Amino acid sequence: MRFLITGATGFVGSNILRYLVKKNYSPHVFIRKTSNLWRIKDLVSKITLYKVDLTENELLNRTVRKIKPQVIFHLANAPLYQGRPALVKSYLDANLLGTINMIASCKDLDYQCFVNTGSSAEYGLKNKPMREDNYCQPLSLYAITKLAATNYASYIGKIDRKPIITFRLFSPFGAFDDPKRLVTETIYNALDNKQIFLSNSNLVRDYLYMEDVVDAYIKAIDKAQKYQGEIFNIGSGRQISIGKTVKAILKLSASKSKIKWGKLEPRHFESYVWEADLSKTKKCLSWKPRYSFEEGLTETINWFRENKQIYRGRVRTFR
Incomplete structure (x- = not known):
């Protein structure tokens, strides 16, 4: 093919x-x-x-x-x-x-x-x-x-x-994610126990x-x-807040990073509801996610541990 x-x-x-x-x-x-x-x-x-x-x-x-x-x-x-x-x-x-x-x-x-x-x-x-x-x-x-x-x-x-x-x-989210995205920045800094600047913990994503x-x-x-x-x-069909996302990353990576909420400005189109309805996708494509959010994060964190050098100089860090 x-x-x-x-x-x-x-x-x-x-x-x-x-x-x-x-x-x-x-x-x-x-x-x-x-x-x-x-x-x-x-x-x-x-x-x-x-x-x-x-x-x-x-x-x-x-x-x-x-x-x-x-x-x-x-x-x-x-x-x-x-x-x-x-x-x-x-x-x-x-x-x-x-x-x-x-x-x-x-x-x-x-x-x-x-x-x-x-x-x-x-x-x-x-x-x-x-x-x-x-x-x-x-x-x-x-x-x-x-x-x-x-x-x-x-x-x-x-x-x-x-x-x-x-x-x-x-x-x-996963291996080779964009250096500017939330999960990447958080994992990268968490693995070095660096402080992390974020906007609003109540904003949400539908992570897959x-x-x-x-x-x-x-x-x-x-x-x-x-x-x-x-x-x-x-999508996953399940939204999760940025606060819970970051908390999960810190827990799974055993990080001692300190989170500084309100240090960044949220984007103007951020929302408190962002979730996929997967009814049509599941029915027509016979597809649904196999990995839970926590399982995917664990795999991603492990990948970053082994490939962190790829992102050196690409990811924003905070002092």
């Missing part, structure tokens, strides 16, 4: 790539000229890399026709962590135009599955678990462009009867261990044809 992955140098993409390489596949990977390969540098000899900008239609179309992928995992995006926005054009190019061009490049191929990667941020603030048929009210340019990409992917999937589905990811995220993408391969244009939540 021929796999093509965009965004494979990112957190989720690199973990999917590792899974496929472990299963003896040789995935094809699109990267930008400016991509940092720190997450996948040990895999370069086992994959086929292409420097392809998704806004360069001619090169993109020619390369996709050459590969003839059967499964496409589209994860390329301009992310938003800690409220630090990329340039407006970066969001439009990576999140929306890149998705439109990627789908168009596969138009004449007889592929089995195309997973577009969306975000729970598309929903905006809600007062109950988020369902795929909720009215979306995104509160950032990142979320606006991700929602537009999701709507386009759903439109093409349904109108052209293509096996395109979208995963709205909630809050994955990365092994379960990868499992969802693999499950999609045999389901996309049946659910053309559909959207699926990928």
